[in-house]
Amino acid sequence: MNRVYLIRHAATAGNLERRYTGVTDEPLCALGRQQAKALAGTLPEPDALFVSPLRRAAETAALLFPARKPVQVPELRETDFGDFEGLTGAELWERDPRYRLWVDGGCKGPIPGGEHPREAAKRVRDAFLRSMADVPEGKSAAFVLHGGGIMAICAALAVPARDFYAWHTDNAHARAFLWNGNVLRETAPKGPDPSQNR
Numbered sequence: 001m002n003r004v005y006l007i008r009h010a011a012t013a014g015n016l017e018r019r020y021t022g023v024t025d026e027p028l029c030a031l032g033r034q035q036a037k038a039l040a041g042t043l044p045e046p047d048a049l050f051v052s053p054l055r056r057a058a059e060t061a062a063l064l065f066p067a068r069k070p071v072q073v074p075e076l077r078e079t080d081f082g083d084f085e086g087l088t089g090a091e092l093w094e095r096d097p098r099y100r101l102w103v104d105g106g107c108k109g110p111i112p113g114g115e116h117p118r119e120a121a122k123r124v125r126d127a128f129l130r131s132m133a134d135v136p137e138g139k140s141a142a143f144v145l146h147g148g149g150i151m152a153i154c155a156a157l158a159v160p161a162r163d164f165y166a167w168h169t170d171n172a173h174a175r176a177f178l179w180n181g182n183v184l185r186e187t188a189p190k191g192p193d194p195s196q197n198r
Contacts, residue, residue: 001137001138001178002139002179004140004142005043005140005142005143005175005176005177006143006174006177007043007143007144007172007174007175008147008150008169008171008173009057009144010035010036010039011032011172012029015029018088019088020081020084020089021056022081022114023078023079023080025054025056027056028059032171033063036060039172039173047139047140048071048131048134048142049061049068049141049144050071050073050144051070051076051143051144052073052076057144057145064144073131075124075126076127078120078145078148079114079115079117080120082111082113083113084112084114089103117148121152124148124152125153128153151164151169155167158186
């Protein structure tokens with residue numbers, strides 16, 4: 001059995017503006033750095049630390065676990081939102097009929113110029129499984145990644161089963177699980193005081 005923490009990176013300017021940031025490599029904003037520092041005091045030091053290569057995840061990991069050397073896992077990156085990158089849902093709804101079709105389809109179809117959500121979910125899930133195969137029994141692991149990746153891992157591997165979007169996780173929040181090699185069982189989510197988000 002392993003204790004596992006799935007941690008969504010802290011906020012960026014694009015998050016605050018509700019933009020599709022996907023593979024856009026944004027740094028944390030000032031609020032994001034505050035969020036990560038607030039979360040840091042609530043999490044134990046993991047035995048293994050796996051991180052998305054995108055800057056917002058790497059910066060969050062460094063603030064959370066400064067003494068732990070991270071293992072960058074390229075496949076933990078966020079979904080490539082292609083032609084939707086950098087724009088808000090409101091902007092896209094107004095100007096791009098392809099976005100309206102995508103949303104009307106439950107956001108499950110291919111993204112113009114980007115990645116198919118199904119393929120992105122499989123990529124992240126497989127990266128999680130490969131990473132956990134290297135973690136010895138009884139040791140803990142933390143993953144600092146993206147909202148879409150956390151939803152993908154949980155929808156595929158967590159019990160009791162829940163819908164993909166039911167696993168939405170706010171910026172600078174962690175979900176704690178026990179992993180038995182086959183399934184994740186959630187213990188308690190962690191995050192900073194909500195007043196930190198104001």
